Amino acid sequence: MSAPTAGRGTPAARRGGRAARGKSTASMRHRLAERGVDVSLLMLLPALVFAVVLFIYPFSYGIGLTFQPTPAMQEQWGAGIWSNYVAFFRDGFIFDSVWITMRLALPVALFNVLVSIPVAFKLRHRFRGKKALTTLLVLPITLGTVLTAQGLLIFAGRQGWLNRFLLEIGVIDQPLQLVNNYLGVMFSLIISGFPFAFLLISSYLSGIDPSIEAAAKTMGADWKQRFRRITLPLLAPGLATTFILTFVLAFSVFPSARLVGDASGETRVMALMAYRAFGELLDYPMASTIAVMMGVVELVVIAVVLLWRSSMYKGSTGGKG
Amino acid sequence: MAIAAGTFDTLELRGVGRSFGGATALADLDLTVRAGEFIALLGPSGCGKSTALNCLAGLLPLTHGEILIDGERVDTVAAEKRGFGMVFQNYALFPHLTVEKNIAFGLQMRGVAKPEIKRRVGEALELVKLEQHAKKLPGQLSGGQQQRVAIARAVVLEPRLVLMDEPLSNLDAKLRLEMRTEIRRLHQSLGLTTIYVTHDQEEALSMADRLVVLREGRVQQVGTPEELHNAPVNWHVADFMGYRNLIDLEVSAVAGNAVTVEGRGLTLRGTAVDPAAVGDHVRVAIRPEDLTVVSPGAPVQGGNTTSARVSVVEYHGREFAVGVMTPGGLALHVRSDHAPRVGSTVELTADPDRVRVYRAELEDPSRMSVEERELAEVRR
Numbered sequence: 182m183s184a185p186t187a188g189r190g191t192p193a194a195r196r197g198g199r200a201a202r203g204k205s206t207a208s209m210r211h212r213l214a215e216r217g218v219d220v221s222l223l224m225l226l227p228a229l230v231f232a233v234v235l236f237i238y239p240f241s242y243g244i245g246l247t248f249q250p251t252p253a254m255q256e257q258w259g260a261g262i263w264s265n266y267v268a269f270f271r272d273g274f275i276f277d278s279v280w281i282t283m284r285l286a287l288p289v290a291l292f293n294v295l296v297s298i299p300v301a302f303k304l305r306h307r308f309r310g311k312k313a314l315t316t317l318l319v320l321p322i323t324l325g326t327v328l329t330a331q332g333l334l335i336f337a338g339r340q341g342w343l344n345r346f347l348l349e350i351g352v353i354d355q356p357l358q359l360v361n362n363y364l365g366v367m368f369s370l371i372i373s374g375f376p377f378a379f380l381l382i383s384s385y386l387s388g389i390d391p392s393i394e395a396a397a398k399t400m401g402a403d404w405k406q407r408f409r410r411i412t413l414p415l416l417a418p419g420l421a422t423t424f425i426l427t428f429v430l431a432f433s434v435f436p437s438a439r440l441v442g443d444a445s446g447e448t449r450v451m452a453l454m455a456y457r458a459f460g461e462l463l464d465y466p467m468a469s470t471i472a473v474m475m476g477v478v479e480l481v482v483i484a485v486v487l488l489w490r491s492s493m494y495k496g497s498t499g500g501k502g
Numbered sequence: 503m504a505i506a507a508g509t510f511d512t513l514e515l516r517g518v519g520r521s522f523g524g525a526t527a528l529a530d531l532d533l534t535v536r537a538g539e540f541i542a543l544l545g546p547s548g549c550g551k552s553t554a555l556n557c558l559a560g561l562l563p564l565t566h567g568e569i570l571i572d573g574e575r576v577d578t579v580a581a582e583k584r585g586f587g588m589v590f591q592n593y594a595l596f597p598h599l600t601v602e603k604n605i606a607f608g609l610q611m612r613g614v615a616k617p618e619i620k621r622r623v624g625e626a627l628e629l630v631k632l633e634q635h636a637k638k639l640p641g642q643l644s645g646g647q648q649q650r651v652a653i654a655r656a657v658v659l660e661p662r663l664v665l666m667d668e669p670l671s672n673l674d675a676k677l678r679l680e681m682r683t684e685i686r687r688l689h690q691s692l693g694l695t696t697i698y699v700t701h702d703q704e705e706a707l708s709m710a711d712r713l714v715v716l717r718e719g720r721v722q723q724v725g726t727p728e729e730l731h732n733a734p735v736n737w738h739v740a741d742f743m744g745y746r747n748l749i750d751l752e753v754s755a756v757a758g759n760a761v762t763v764e765g766r767g768l769t770l771r772g773t774a775v776d777p778a779a780v781g782d783h784v785r786v787a788i789r790p791e792d793l794t795v796v797s798p799g800a801p802v803q804g805g806n807t808t809s810a811r812v813s814v815v816e817y818h819g820r821e822f823a824v825g826v827m828t829p830g831g832l833a834l835h836v837r838s839d840h841a842p843r844v845g846s847t848v849e850l851t852a853d854p855d856r857v858r859v860y861r862a863e864l865e866d867p868s869r870m871s872v873e874e875r876e877l878a879e880v881r882r
Contacts, residue, residue: 395561396594398581400608400659410607414598494598496641 246469254467265470275454275471279478282432282450285363287482289370290428293378294420301383322376329372330440333360337368365441366448370434374427381426385419414494421490425483432479451475510537510571510662513695518577519566519719520553527553528719531567535663535697540689542710543699544742550719551699555665558697559588571662582611587656589666593648595640601651602627602636608659626658629688646677653685657692666698670705682709703742707731715739717864735775737785737860745787746835750862753782761859766830771806772857785862792856795824795838796849804854810834812842826850 213219250264258264258271269275300318304311321329337343337359344356359365389412397407435452442448451471459468513535520528528550535541543551556562558569560581569577576584596604605626609619627633630650640648649669656664669685670678686709689696700706706713707727715722715730723735734740741748751770755762761774763786772786794800796807810826813833822838826848834850842848 390592390594392590392592392594393596395559395581396588396590396655397596397607398561399559399584399586399588399665400655401582401585401611402607403582406611411596494639496597496639 243469244473246466247473249466251464251466254464265467266474268467269470269474278449278451278454278471279474281448282434282452282475283478285366285370285434285438285448285450286428286431289367289374289431290424292371293374293427294382294424297375297378297382297423298416298420300379301386304383305386318379319376321372324373326369326373326436327440329369330437333365333369333372333441337365360441362443363447366434366437369437369441370431373437374430377430378423378427381423382416382419385416385423388419389415417493418490418495421486421493425486428482428486429479432482433475451478510695512536512572513663514570515558515567516570517567518554518557518564518569520550520557520562521565526719528557528716529566531721533714533721533724535695537695538693540686540696540698540709540711542706542713543697543716544701544703544706544713545716545722546701546742548718549716551701551716552667553719554716555588555667555697555699558663559586559665560584585659585662587659587661587664589649589652589656589664589669591668591671593640593652593672595648595651595655597640600637600639601632601643604640604651605655605658608655612659622658626654629657630654630684645673646681649673649681650684653688657688657694662695664694664696666696668700669698670700671702678705685709703744707743715742733775734787734858736864737787737862738864740787740858740860745789745858747786747788747790747793749786749788749832749834751784751786753778753780753784753859756780760854763859766828766832768808768828768830768832770808770852770857771804771854772859773855774859776859776861778859778861783862785860787858787860788852788856790823790835791837793834793836793850793852795836795840795842796851797839799839800851802849802851804852806854806857807849807851809847809849810836811847812844815841815844817841824848 207215210219247265248262250258250262250268254268255261255264258267260267304315324332335341337357338361339356339358341360343359344353347353348356359368393415394407394411397411402410433452434450435456438444438448438450438453442450444453452475455468455471455475458464458471515531515533515535518528518531519526531554533541543554545551553562557564557577560577560579564577567577568575596607599607602623605623606619609622614622623636624633627636630653632647632650632654635643635647640651643651649672652669666685670681673681682705685696685698688694689709698706698710707730710727712724712726713730714724717738723730723739725733730739730743734743734745737745737748749766749768751763751765751768753761754764754769756774756778759773760771761778761784762769762771763784764770770786774784778784796802808828810828812824813827814825815838816823816825822841824836824838824842826834826836828834836850838848
């Protein structure tokens with residue numbers, strides 16, 4: 182919403198400069214409107230209120246909390262107002278959760294992006310049943326995490342349909358451990374994250390003019406060369422954005438880590454640690470510290486991806502994008 | 503010039519056709535192209551000309567017929583192995599590669615050695631006069647420069663055949679004229695066999711050695727620019743070739759080729775293109791340049807004369823384009839060597855040789871099925 186205002190601002194500022202030299206004959210109201218100041222600004226009000234009340238204030242408050250460690254913390258770790266942060270890095274039980282979360286979120290994000298590419302490619306062309314297939318792929322968006330978790334437990338649990346079927350036909354003689362561990366959370370994250378990745382990559386792909394690929398074809402490039410030399414470089418910025426999105430979604434995993442994971446072991450993710458500090462230890466400042474560090478870790482990963490992306494071509498790709 | 507065209511003797515299209523589902527986009531295209539020829543495929547949008555080009559390039563598989571080069575089938579060869587160059591309407595440059603790398607791309611795909619690539623890219627850049635833009639991305643170039651990159655990218659491969667899909671339609675009028683000359687120059691200096699798709703008859707007439715006029719997926723006429731310009735075979739081609747005056751009249755007298763047609767308060771002597779009999783409904787085609795306002799400098803020709811009221815006058819430099827209305831309510835486009843007053847009545851004349859009388863139906867009735875003939879009867 183701020184973009185058009187800013188866009189209008191630049192030429193208006195130039196016009197303003199000219200008006201300052203001569204005496205402007207336009208009314209005050211007209212001149213303000215030229216700078217984007219008019220009644221329509223009120224339309225931004227709800228967004229502004231929400232941003233302040235629900236984000237800026239609580240966020241600042243939370244950051245403030247992290248610098249007010251409990252006496253117990255200060256006693257154990259010292260370092261004055263920094264004691265929560267010291268605890269975060271020194272306390273292996275807490276710090277390990279960073280790697281535990283990474284170990285889940287990175288492979289899931291990578292899987293979602295890599296698997297979406299060929300699917301989006303195939304679904305670019307028109308064929309019978311395309312709509313049905315797209316719907317099927319996107320449908321999991323409508324399922325909540327809890328429903329997905331419940332389904333996974335019933336389907337893939339020790340006494341679930343899948344295990345009973347496999348035992349029945351004699352493929353296995355011990356039920357497979359597919360839920361209440363790392364795998365269960367991974368399945369759940371893929372189910373909820375894949376539709377987003379697929380939809381995003383599809384739209385990025387449709388933004389690439391198909392005649393660019395046709396041109397490469399007439400110039401003698403086979404499909405591997407076309408993909409590697411033309412499509413992939415043009416798609417890369419989109420892949421980076423998609424990766425960031427599914428990574429952030431997976432990194433903040435909480436319900437499925439508890440419901441289909443191993444909440445005290447393999448899937449002791451950061452969000453669970455923050456919840457534990459807040460709900461069980463009633464240590465609000467430490468909970469805030471873990472939440473802030475979650476954001477920091479995500480920002481680091483995003484920064485790395487964006488850095489890689491900035492080395493890519495980012496301009497127009499000629500399509501309907 | 504080191505860049506030269508790949509060679510062959512003849513390219514032959516035999517009964518080439520393409521259907522999409524039930525709809526026929528192109529049917530029965532027969533054409534023999536000799537090496538070095540410049541062929542224009544001409545027609546309104548949706549006539550199948552781009553389909554024909556894409557079939558040739560291998561981007562669309564044929565549904566009927568075959569394409570042969572020196573007797574060898576090429577329609578079964580994959581697009582990337584045909585060795586044809588193609589210039590796309592929207593240029594389709596690789597946006598993430600510099601001009602240089604765009605041009606080098608095809609050579610790299612063919613595994614040409616690096617120094618050789620460098621030399622040939624340099625020559626191609628020189629050919630299209632873009633040496634100083636070699637390191638730029640396509641997005642930093644103007645439309646005309648992008649078009650030249652697209653052409654350089656196609657000809658650097660020394661293709662056997664260059665296919666161009668309305669390459670000038672996205673340029674402004676002045677640039678279009680320049681690029682037209684440029685393409686013609688490249689064609690002549692490199693001896694490239696070129697197939698050029700356009701909907702602009704002026705472009706086709708000025709550039710091509712031979713023209714193929716298409717309508718609804720079928721060939722209407724194949725011929726040299728002169729043949730098409732002076733002797734279109736049916737009123738549709740005539741319409742496309744600038745015979746702006748198309749008038750439905752009735753034959754009142756026949757003497758060999760010479761016929762007299764009348765109707766709507768108009769009597770004209772003309773030349774029958776199709777056999778005509780007294781009482782036939784015909785469509786008469788006359789170019790505005792051939793229908794002139796009678797003046798001391800432009801006397802009555804062949805006794806052809808009719809009067810009309812002037813409704814609009816446009817200045818065209820050496821002459822005036824005049825819109826007139828006949829007493830029968832027909833609007834005609836004519837030319838004049840002076841500016842008649844709007845609202846005044848003027849005498850018009852035309853050489854009977856240049857008044858072309860066509861059968862009103864485009865399809866030959868003897869080739870139509872019974873149903874089609876009945877339908878045509880009802881429409882009349």
